[in-house]
Amino acid sequence: MIAAGALVVGAGVYAYVAREELSPVARGERLAHASGCFACHGHDETEHRANFRRTASGDWRARGIPTLWENGIDEADVLVEWISLGCPPDEREKHEQLFIQMPAYADRGLDARGIDDVAAWILAQGLQRARGDGGLAAPPASSPAGDRTKNGLLREGDRQSRLHGCYQCHGELGQGGVPNPGSLKDYIPGFFGADFLALTDGGQREEILHWIDHGRGRSIERGPLGWLARRFFDGQTIGMPAYRDRLSDAEKTLLVEFLLLLQERGSLDAHEVEALAAELTDV
Numbered sequence: 001m002i003a004a005g006a007l008v009v010g011a012g013v014y015a016y017v018a019r020e021e022l023s024p025v026a027r028g029e030r031l032a033h034a035s036g037c038f039a040c041h042g043h044d045e046t047e048h049r050a051n052f053r054r055t056a057s058g059d060w061r062a063r064g065i066p067t068l069w070e071n072g073i074d075e076a077d078v079l080v081e082w083i084s085l086g087c088p089p090d091e092r093e094k095h096e097q098l099f100i101q102m103p104a105y106a107d108r109g110l111d112a113r114g115i116d117d118v119a120a121w122i123l124a125q126g127l128q129r130a131r132g133d134g135g136l137a138a139p140p141a142s143s144p145a146g147d148r149t150k151n152g153l154l155r156e157g158d159r160q161s162r163l164h165g166c167y168q169c170h171g172e173l174g175q176g177g178v179p180n181p182g183s184l185k186d187y188i189p190g191f192f193g194a195d196f197l198a199l200t201d202g203g204q205r206e207e208i209l210h211w212i213d214h215g216r217g218r219s220i221e222r223g224p225l226g227w228l229a230r231r232f233f234d235g236q237t238i239g240m241p242a243y244r245d246r247l248s249d250a251e252k253t254l255l256v257e258f259l260l261l262l263q264e265r266g267s268l269d270a271h272e273v274e275a276l277a278a279e280l281t282d283v
Contacts, residue, residue, distance in 0.1 A: 020185060021195045023267040024113075026177020028121025031114050032068075035105065041068045052099040060099060069126045074277065076270035079119035083110070119270035124172040127277040131162060150261065151279065157258025158280055160251060169238060173276065174262045183236035184228075191262040203263055208256045212247070215240035 022030075032038065042049050042065075049065035073079055081088045086104035087095040095101060105115060161167050161174070169188050171177050176190025189195035201207040201219035210218045220229045233239065243252065268276065 020187075021189070021193050022177050022187075023171070023175040023190055023192065024117040024120040024269045025124045025173070025175035025273065026121075026171060026187070026190070027114075028117035028119070028124075029177065031110070031118050032121060035108070035110065035118070037068065037118070040065050040100065040102070043067075045070065054097045054099070063098070065100065068122050069129055072126075074123065074126060074274065076116075076119050076123060076274045079122055080115055080270065083115045083118055116270045120268060120273050123270060123273040123277060124175060124268075127273070127280065128167070128172050130277075130281055131158070153254070153257055153261060154276075154279060157254060157261065160255055161258065164243070164247065164251075166255070169240070173268060173273070174259070175268060178238075181237045182232070183238075184232045188238060190267075191259045192266045193263075196259075196263055203260060205256050205260070208259055209252060211240065212252050212255060213242060213244040215242040 040049055045067055047067075051063050051065045052060040053063045055061050073082070078088070082102070084104065084106040086102040105118075110118070158173075167174065169178055171188070171190050174191030176188060176192070176195070178188045180186060180188045185195075189199065197203055199217050199220055200211065201217075204219070207217060207219050210216075216233055217229070220226065221233070223229070247255070265272070265276070
């Protein structure tokens with residue numbers, strides 16, 4: 001009986017710690033794939049998607065379908081309207097002249113949260129393309145420790161995260177959800193929420209720095225479930241690299257503060273991604 005009880009408790013603990021914690025951005029990427037968005041829009045500008053527009057004479061003229069980012073839409077409300085209705089009312093007449101027309105996803109099973117999630121992901125990916133790698137390889141105009149205002153920390157932390165590959169694994173803007181087979185939750189956590197706090201001893205600066213230096217958490221490996229943590233850290237496909245000798249002390253200190261700032265912002269919905277993108281791109 002004691003053994004059976006222990007198994008039940010153990011199963012309950014495992015189910016609790018292994019529960020998913022996905023941001024709107026991460027959920028939006030999954031929904032975009034599941035909803036067939038890429039069938040028409042492609043993944044990027046290299047994937048041509050054909051369409052045709054009927055002219056006034058009744059002939060069909062070739063016209064490509066833009067990617068999800070080529071139109072430069074950077075407002076959450078506009079994206080939500082397109083996804084929900086298939087086309088905003090003031091664009092309806094022109095849209096109906098297209099051979100292939102966008103479906104109204106509000107009528108296709110996507111609820112308001114799902115539509116907002118897809119919009120959040122599109123905006124986050126649009127920011128990635130806008131920020132790109134332009135200037136990221138060049139040294140900053142000032143020391144990473146120079147501008148310690150919140151806005152300065154946000155901009156330089158974002159720059160450093162792109163430069164050193166943090167977002168590649170932890171998701172655009174640290175919103176997580178990147179697949180990682182063999183890990184506890186099968187994805188790489190973001191820089192927010194319960195996942196982040198559990199891995200960093202409640203967001204302790206020293207623990208975040210240890211992760212950056214060694215690619216593993218000291219506190220969680222020494223805790224009561226350390227055996228479980230070590231098992232998954234050793235078995236996951238994508239392990240975090242150790243940046244101890246790759247980054248300067250100033251860069252690591254800045255990244256610690258930046259990650260805490262992202263944790264403070266939390267899981268970002270479409271309007272919050274829009275607002276953060278404006279802060280990062282407003283020169």
